[in-house]
Amino acid sequence: MDAFPMETIFAAIGELFSDETSIAVANTKEYIYYQPSKRIDLKISVGDPVKEGTIAFKALTGKHKVSEFIDRDIFGVPYYGMAVPLFRDGEIQGCVSAIFPTLASGKSVVTVKHQDSWIPVSFSKVMYVEASERKTHVITEELTGTHKYSLNEFEFLLPKEDFVRCHRSFIVNVNHIKEIYPDTHSTLILIMNNQSRIPVSQSYTSYFRKLLGF
Incomplete structure (x- = not known):
C-alpha cells in the first residue's frame, strides 16, 4: 500500500483532537502544519518561525519530549503543551505539539x-x-x-x-x-x-x- 501523504496524516490526527486540542507540526525552524481547536487557538500560520520559549522550541533544543505550562508572553494566551521531537537516522527533523487550554487557576x-x-x-x-x-x-x-x-x-x-x-x-x-x-x-x-x-x-x-x- 502506498504511503499516505504526511499532511493527510496530520489532518486526521487533528480531527481526533479538534474539540479541545490544537496540533502543530514543525521542522527544525518553522511550522509546517497547524490545526486549531475551538478551545485554544494560538493563531499559528504555516511558515511562522518556531519562537524561543514555545513548547516546540523546548522539544527541538532539548531533543526529548516536553510537557509544561507556557505563559501568555509568547502567543498572548497561556496554554499547556506537550511536544515530541521527530528523528530520522538519529538526527532531529522536527516535532509534533499538542496544545491544550489551561485549567482554571482556582480563582472563583x-x-x-x-x-x-x-x-x-x-x-x-x-x-x-x-x-x-x-x-x-x-x-x-x-x-x-x-x-x-x-x-x-x-x-x-x-x-x-x-x-x-x-x-x-x-x-x-x-x-x-x-x-x-x-x-x-x-x-x-x-x-x-x-x-x-x-x-x-x-x-x-x-x-x-x-x-x-x-
Whole structure:
C-alpha cells in the first residue's frame, strides 16, 4: 500500500483532537502544519518561525519530549503543551505539539470595572462575556462591567465546565441559558435568563451541541 501523504496524516490526527486540542507540526525552524481547536487557538500560520520559549522550541533544543505550562508572553494566551521531537537516522527533523487550554487557576471571582469602582463578582453570577466596541463586557445578574482581558484570555480564566465559547464575540455561562432556538443556516439563538439573545455562530454550533448534549 502506498504511503499516505504526511499532511493527510496530520489532518486526521487533528480531527481526533479538534474539540479541545490544537496540533502543530514543525521542522527544525518553522511550522509546517497547524490545526486549531475551538478551545485554544494560538493563531499559528504555516511558515511562522518556531519562537524561543514555545513548547516546540523546548522539544527541538532539548531533543526529548516536553510537557509544561507556557505563559501568555509568547502567543498572548497561556496554554499547556506537550511536544515530541521527530528523528530520522538519529538526527532531529522536527516535532509534533499538542496544545491544550489551561485549567482554571482556582480563582472563583472576576473583578470588573463598574462606573468608578472595581467589583469582584462570583463566576456563578456571570451570565455571559461579550466583546464589542473594542472592550470586553462582563454581564452579571446585578450589573454590567468591563475588563481588560480579551475573550481569548477569558476562555482560560473561566471554568470550562460552566462557560462555553459560542461565537467570536460571546462566551456564555450554560447555567444561565433559559431556552435554545434554531436559527437560519444551521445556527442557534440562546435566550438567557435576563432575556438577552445570544447567537451561536455556524462555526461553533456543532461543538456547542456536543458539549450540551443535544
